[in-house]
Structures are given as structure tokens and as C-alpha cells.
Amino acid sequence: KxxxxxxxxxxxxxxxxxxxxxxxxxxxxxxxxxxxxxxxICTSLCHSDITFWKLKVPPAxxxxxxxxxxxxxxxxxxxxxxxxxxxxxxxxxxxSDCGECADCCSEKSNLCSKFPFKVHxxxxxxxxxxxxxxxxxxxxxxxxxSSFSEYTVVDITHVVKIDPAIPPNRACLFGCxxxxxxxxxxxxxxxxxxxxxxxxxxxxxxxxxxxxxxxxGANRIxxxxxxxxxxxxxxxxxxxxxxxxRDCGNKSLSQVIHEMTGGGADYSFECVGLASLVQEAxxxxxxxxxxxxxxxxxxxxxxxxxxxxxxxHSGKILTGSLFxxxxxxxxxxxxxxxxxxxxxxxxxxxxxxxGFEDINKAFELLMEGTVSxxxxxx
Ligand code: CXF
Ligand code: ZN
Numbered sequence: 157k158x159x160x161x162x163x164x165x166x167x168x169x170x171x172x173x174x175x176x177x178x179x180x181x182x183x184x185x186x187x188x189x190x191x192x193x194x195x196x197i198c199t200s201l202c203h204s205d206i207t208f209w210k211l212k213v214p215p216a217x218x219x220x221x222x223x224x225x226x227x228x229x230x231x232x233x234x235x236x237x238x239x240x241x242x243x244x245x246x247x248x249x250x251x252s253d254c255g256e257c258a259d260c261c262s263e264k265s266n267l268c269s270k271f272p273f274k275v276h277x278x279x280x281x282x283x284x285x286x287x288x289x290x291x292x293x294x295x296x297x298x299x300x301x302s303s304f305s306e307y308t309v310v311d312i313t314h315v316v317k318i319d320p321a322i323p324p325n326r327a328c329l330f331g332c333x334x335x336x337x338x339x340x341x342x343x344x345x346x347x348x349x350x351x352x353x354x355x356x357x358x359x360x361x362x363x364x365x366x367x368x369x370x371x372x373g374a375n376r377i378x379x380x381x382x383x384x385x386x387x388x389x390x391x392x393x394x395x396x397x398x399x400x401x402r403d404c405g406n407k408s409l410s411q412v413i414h415e416m417t418g419g420g421a422d423y424s425f426e427c428v429g430l431a432s433l434v435q436e437a438x439x440x441x442x443x444x445x446x447x448x449x450x451x452x453x454x455x456x457x458x459x460x461x462x463x464x465x466x467x468x469h470s471g472k473i474l475t476g477s478l479f480x481x482x483x484x485x486x487x488x489x490x491x492x493x494x495x496x497x498x499x500x501x502x503x504x505x506x507x508x509x510x511g512f513e514d515i516n517k518a519f520e521l522l523m524e525g526t527v528s529x530x531x532x533x534x
Pocket of ligand 1: 250
């Protein structure tokens with residue numbers, strides 16, 4: 157009955173950087189061609205929501221509807237949408253999978269070039285918003301998902317249909333944290349059995365990397381964090397050893413890791429978002445084959461600094477990984493099946509559950525619990 161008409165509903169609108177989100181009534185336009193309108197059932201927070209909540213410089217823009225880890229039910233579809241229909245349960249994804257461009261057709265990439273990833277305020281295809289305030293003011297989108305709303309509109313290339321039997325409070329995690337961390341270990345790094353892994357930053361991404369590394373049969377998983385409590389937490393995710401980065405005396409982290417591993421880790425993952433830590437991660441892995449995967453998001457414009465000669469003779473690999481290298485439409489169903497088969501357990505990822513009206517409380521909880529928040533330093 158709502159198809160084709162605007163829907164009036166509640167959303168948590170980010171009006172000013174760092175100010176509490178405002179739960180207000182908004183209008184959500186019907187989906188345009190190739191779009192899907194989704195009723196959000198469950199959404200989780202990712203640290204990137206906090207980053208873009210606080211950020212005062214472009215690509216920040218306000219008022220905006222944040223949120224990009226979610227699951228929902230298709231309320232209606234626009235013209236030319238055949239892949240999903242009303243009532244289907246879907247995960248919206250911040251990366252597109254158009255299935256047509258050279259990159260989507262290649263097994264080697266998850267970076268769609270028809271609808272490239274960017275942090276901009278619109279829908280991917282039309283550069284317009286589907287959200288307005290009750291007085292007609294434009295509200296901006298976030299990462300093509302904007303899940304902090306009862307209803308959102310997402311392009312069909314950013315939607316993955318899932319088994320409705322998957323519990324929503326676990327399914328939503330596949331929208332960012334689990335796909336990114338597990339994907340980074342299993343796909344981008346392709347962690348080998350018996351190997352040694354070091355993870356900088358044990359937030360949800362770092363912990364998901366540990367899960368993935370464990371699934372791949374890693375032998376040693378060294379967690380690094382400024383918060384010593386993260387060792388006990390990390391153990392539940394597969395972390396076997398721990399370094400408190402504030403406790404290395406006069407040694408650098410990479411020196412400590414070289415000593416522990418007899419020459420460096422096979423894989424290192426940067427999950428904080430600090431260029432200096434990327435350098436430390438690169439220095440921590442073994443010459444000849446060590447692989448460093450960058451997952452953290454540093455300040456816009458942050459630069460890496462390496463000596464050319466060191467790179468030349470290191471034989472190491474340094475790579476970034478958006479969404480863990482996961483191709484939304486083909487790889488996410490495989491990861492979801494691993495969850496359904498109980499190979500991948502996710503219960504430990506969920507520490508608190510709050511009602512939508514308490515979303516600001518959820519922001520506070522995430523900021524309290526993490527140390528990466530301090531390290532972001534926007
Ligand atoms: C991130 C990826 C890098 C840019 C900001 C958003 N994705 C999800 O958290
Ligand atoms: Zn995220």
C-alpha cells in the first residue's frame with residue numbers, strides 16, 4: 157500500500173558534527189528506477205559512523221543520515237528491479253556490485269568501476285537524495301546505505317538478498333565489520349595454515365580479522381592494542397598473544413614483533429587508522445614474503461612515508477582492503493553460509509543491544525569501549 161508513495165517515518169539525523177543525533181520525522185521518496193526501498197530491521201554501529209559524525213571537513217556534510225551496517229526487508233522496488241521483490245530480506249552494502257563492469261566481472265577485484273566507491277552525499281546513480289525533512293529540506297545519504305532510519309533507499313547494485321532465517325542482529329554485521337575483517341584475512345591476505353599474524357587494533361575489525369585468520373588455520377595471532385583488557389576479549393576471537401603498545405619500553409612495536417616471531421610476522425593488519433601504524437605494521441612483517449593489509453581509516457590526506465630502498469629490498473607486499481576484498485553479491489552469501497553452518501560464530505561481536513530511540517547511547521558505548529576513538533583524533 158505504500159509502494160509508489162513517499163513514506164513518513166523516523167530517522168536519526170546527524171545535524172551538526174559531534175552533536176547527538178536527532179530522532180525526527182522525515183519523508184522517504186519512492187525508489188527511482190534500479191532502486192529499492194528497504195524497511196530497516198536492525199542496524200549496528202561501525203567506527204566509520206563515529207568518524208563521519210565527528211568530521212568537520214569534506215567529505216563531511218550535514219544534515220545527514222549515517223549508518224551502513226544493517227539488514228532490512230524490501231518494502232518496494234523501482235522500475236527495472238528484478239533481482240529482489242517486496243518482502244525479501246536484504247543486506248545493503250556500501251560497495252556496489254554491478255555485475256557488468258570489468259572489475260565486477262573479474263575475480264580479482266571488488267571495486268566496481270561503474271558505481272565507484274566514494275564518501276559522497278547522494279544515491280550512486282542519480283546524484284540526488286531520497287530523504288527530506290518535513291519542511292522539504294534535503295537530508296544527505298551516507299555510504300549509499302543510510303541505515304539510521306526506519307526506511308532507506310538503496311541502489312540495486314548495493315543490495316544482497318539473504319536467507320530470512322539468519323537472525324537480523326547477526327546478519328547486519330555482514331554489512332561492514334565481519335565482511336571486512338574476515339574477508340581481509342581469508343581473501344585479501346589469504347592467510348596460510350600454520351602462519352603468524354599480527355593485528356594492530358582490536359576493535360570489531362581487528363577481532364573479525366582474528367576470526368578470519370583462525371578460520372584459515374593461522375597458528376599464532378598476536379593482538380596489539382593500547383587497552384590491556386583487549387587480550388581477554390581477543391582470546392574469544394582467536395588471539396593467542398598480546399602486546400600492549402604502551403608497554404614496549406624503548407623498543408618499537410616492530411622490534412618487539414621481530415623478536416617474538418624470529419624475523420617478523422607472515423601477515424600484519426592495520427585496523428586503527430593511523431599512517432604511522434601502517435609503517436609499523438609493514439616493518440613488523442617478514443622480509444621476502446610478509447604481507448601488510450591496511451584497513452584503518454586515517455584523517456583525509458594522511459601520508460605514508462617509506463624509504464624507497466627499504467621497499468625495494470624488502471620483498472614485502474603492502475595492500476589496502478575495502479570490505480575485505482569481498483564481492484557483495486557472490487562472496488557475501490558464502491560468508492553467510494559459513495555463519496549458518498556454525499563455522500563462523502558471531503555472538504561475541506554483540507556486546508549491547510538498544511532500541512532505535514537510544515541510538516545516541518549506542519554511540520557513547522562504542523566510544524567508551526574503544527581506544528581507536530582516541531587514536532582517530534579528528
Ligand atoms: C569505510 C571505508 C573507508 C572509507 C570510509 C568508510 N567503510 C566502512 O566503514
Ligand atoms: Zn564500517
